[in-house]
Amino acid sequence: MARAGKMADGVANVTLREPGRFFALSLDTFRALFTWPFQWREFLQQAWFIVSVTVAPTIMVAIPFGAILSLQVGNLIRQLGAQSQTGSTAVLAIVREASPIVTALLIAAAAGSAICADLGARKIREEIDAMEVLGINPLHRLVVPRVLACAFVGLFLNGIVSVVGIAGGYVFNVMLQGGTPGAYIASFSGLAQLSDLYQAEVKAVVFGITAALVASYKGLTASGGPKGVGDAVNQTVVIAAMALFVENFVLSALYFQLVPQKGM
Amino acid sequence: MGVEIRVEGLTKSFGRQVIWEDVTLTLPAGEISVLLGPSGTGKSVFLKTMVGLLKPDRGHCWIDGRDMPNLRERDMYEVRKLFGVLFQDGALFGSMNLFDNIAFPLREHTRKSESEVRRIVLEKMEMVGLAGAQNKFPGEISGGMRKRAGLARALVLDPQIILCDEPDSGLDPVRTVLLNQLIVDLNAEIEATILIVTHDINTARTVPDNIGMLFLRQLVMFGPREMLLSSEEPVVRQFLNARKVGPIGMSEEKDLSELEAEARLGRDPGALPPIPPQLMTSDGRIRRTQHAPGEWLRAHGVTPPEGSFIDEMGRDWLEEWPRYVSAMSADAGRPAEGAH
Ligand SMILES: Nc1ncnc2c1ncn2[C@@H]1O[C@H](COP(=O)(O)OP(=O)(O)O)[C@@H](O)[C@H]1O
Ligand SMILES: [Mg+2]
Numbered sequence: 001m002a003r004a005g006k007m008a009d010g011v012a013n014v015t016l017r018e019p020g021r022f023f024a025l026s027l028d029t030f031r032a033l034f035t036w037p038f039q040w041r042e043f044l045q046q047a048w049f050i051v052s053v054t055v056a057p058t059i060m061v062a063i064p065f066g067a068i069l070s071l072q073v074g075n076l077i078r079q080l081g082a083q084s085q086t087g088s089t090a091v092l093a094i095v096r097e098a099s100p101i102v103t104a105l106l107i108a109a110a111a112g113s114a115i116c117a118d119l120g121a122r123k124i125r126e127e128i129d130a131m132e133v134l135g136i137n138p139l140h141r142l143v144v145p146r147v148l149a150c151a152f153v154g155l156f157l158n159g160i161v162s163v164v165g166i167a168g169g170y171v172f173n174v175m176l177q178g179g180t181p182g183a184y185i186a187s188f189s190g191l192a193q194l195s196d197l198y199q200a201e202v203k204a205v206v207f208g209i210t211a212a213l214v215a216s217y218k219g220l221t222a223s224g225g226p227k228g229v230g231d232a233v234n235q236t237v238v239i240a241a242m243a244l245f246v247e248n249f250v251l252s253a254l255y256f257q258l259v260p261q262k263g264m
Numbered sequence: 265m266g267v268e269i270r271v272e273g274l275t276k277s278f279g280r281q282v283i284w285e286d287v288t289l290t291l292p293a294g295e296i297s298v299l300l301g302p303s304g305t306g307k308s309v310f311l312k313t314m315v316g317l318l319k320p321d322r323g324h325c326w327i328d329g330r331d332m333p334n335l336r337e338r339d340m341y342e343v344r345k346l347f348g349v350l351f352q353d354g355a356l357f358g359s360m361n362l363f364d365n366i367a368f369p370l371r372e373h374t375r376k377s378e379s380e381v382r383r384i385v386l387e388k389m390e391m392v393g394l395a396g397a398q399n400k401f402p403g404e405i406s407g408g409m410r411k412r413a414g415l416a417r418a419l420v421l422d423p424q425i426i427l428c429d430e431p432d433s434g435l436d437p438v439r440t441v442l443l444n445q446l447i448v449d450l451n452a453e454i455e456a457t458i459l460i461v462t463h464d465i466n467t468a469r470t471v472p473d474n475i476g477m478l479f480l481r482q483l484v485m486f487g488p489r490e491m492l493l494s495s496e497e498p499v500v501r502q503f504l505n506a507r508k509v510g511p512i513g514m515s516e517e518k519d520l521s522e523l524e525a526e527a528r529l530g531r532d533p534g535a536l537p538p539i540p541p542q543l544m545t546s547d548g549r550i551r552r553t554q555h556a557p558g559e560w561l562r563a564h565g566v567t568p569p570e571g572s573f574i575d576e577m578g579r580d581w582l583e584e585w586p587r588y589v590s591a592m593s594a595d596a597g598r599p600a601e602g603a604h
Contacts, residue, residue: 009279126355129317130414133349134369135341
């Protein structure tokens with residue numbers, strides 16, 4: 001009986017209370033966004049910090065991503081006899097799908113975990129409580145700059161993944177698969193269009209905001225000492241990654257519905 | 265001028281764990297109160313509930329006519345400006361050095377010039393004995409120093425209500441006494457309403473005007489210092505005298521077998537120890553809220569234990585007090601009259 005009650009409690013917690021509190025925090029953060037004065041210093045510091053923890057891993061992941069796409073798709077396309085179109089498929093795959101996913105994972109893993117660990121440590125040291133007692137709203141002071149910094153950096157990270165991925169693809173296609181440089185570049189605009197880039201950038205911004213909100217929520221609700229912070233960081237990465245994949249799917253579906261696609 | 269705090273029927277639980285129920289007490293304006301209780305009885309939770317950091321299940325906490333737990337967020341931030349809070353571990357901002365930590369409230373809430381801020385911060389640091397440690401970071405100093413820095417930060421805005429969570433834990437005995445003196449002097453000077461959570465028996469016995477005691481989810485007793493120091497209530501008595509004999513055990517409450525064993529051994533708590541005189545201000549002023557020694561006892565017909573109100577120098581404050589008061593008023597009266 002008691003166990004069933006506890007389980008029901010746990011289920012209600014996961015399905016109703018936690019999401020409810022998360023959305024409450026998101027709304028409050030949105031409100032705090034319009035509170036004067038904007039925390040420029042914190043924003044710049046955080047943006048720089050997020051750049052420093054994400055850029056290197058992003059590039060390291062983007063190169064093999066572009067290369068593998070080129071190899072796989074290139075082989076297939078060659079068998080179909082459309083080798084001159086390798087460039088366009090690589091652009092399509094990387095810009096439209098791969099770069100938002102890579103950006104999402106890195107923002108969730110590198111930026112999200114760092115934000116959560118930072119806020120969580122402050123929470124258990126009672127710094128957040130002290131701030132509130134001193135009349136400072138931590139959402140305004142800490143969360144808003146982090147959310148914006150994450151969105152801002154996501155934007156650029158997505159650009160980096162696209163550029164590095166395509167460059168990687170180019171290198172592999174031209175050097176290993178005997179493609180011609182001219183054809184690779186000339187076919188760029190065969191399937192892809194500028195709106196593909198725009199949708200990827202919109203995704204990156206949404207992912208940045210989501211990951212930062214999840215990380216902030218988990219950090220600000222951490223309890224139970226250093227172990228609690230560790231758990232919160234772990235959950236942040238898992239939850240943010242799942243949320244970002246769902247958002248990616250929804251945004252892609254919307255994009256295909258709303259924007260007419262190019263044929264060959 | 266301090267503010268009265270009226271707590272009514274406050275109840276707090278986390279999930280199914282009830283921390284305390286139906287706590288009702290009034291912290292009189294400008295008085296010093298101490299909250300006692302074994303570890304884990306929710307004293308820190310009580311302080312956090314008072315400033316609105318935790319939401320109680322029910323009950324009220326009236327501060328200046330406003331019910332803290334049931335205020336809108338914006339009003340809550342407004343009322344919090346009355347508070348200076350020292351958290352249990354100091355709660356300093358780890359990214360700032362001590363100077364910036366202590367200057368933080370001034371920079372946020374006042375338009376003081378940087379030189380003014382500097383003057384106030386250095387003065388407060390001097391006051392808590394941290395002169396010269398401005399550039400240290402919270403991670404580099406001892407727990408006792410963090411506490412004192414936290415206290416300095418809580419004091420920079422001259423708050424009307426001061427809440428201190430174990431200000432004396434981690435301090436050596438001499439610093440503890442000095443800190444107590446500091447609190448008493450501060451109260452005389454700014455007449456703030458002060459609530460201190462402490463485990464230090466000596467502090468609890470000599471500093472406050474009122475004492476409260478939390479045990480087993482209840483506020484066992486709250487009232488004037490002399491009332492609790494002369495109380496026969498077993499929990500209060502055991503705690504205030506730091507005795508082994510009594511209802512408090514290692515796991516909060518002693519179990520029946522332990523109590524029976526105690527009864528078999530015929531352990532009786534013995535006579536109450538003498539009530540010490542209350543700590544005076546260091547410059548010999550009488551605090552506005554200070555009561556004459558023995559006043560509560562006389563009013564309630566209680567005879568104090570033998571040797572009460574005799575200080576370290578052997579003076580009996582029951583006799584000393586009237587002389588002291590007349591000397592004080594003769595001293596203080598002149599300039600005050602001149603000012604009129
Ligand atoms: N945020 C919280 N969530 C859940 N339980 C808590 C929280 N804060 C405190 N508690 C519980 O409340 C009880 C009282 O804690 P505390 O107020 O720190 O005790 P004290 O300060 O008297 O030693 C403890 O059992 C603690 O586990
Ligand atoms: Mg405590």
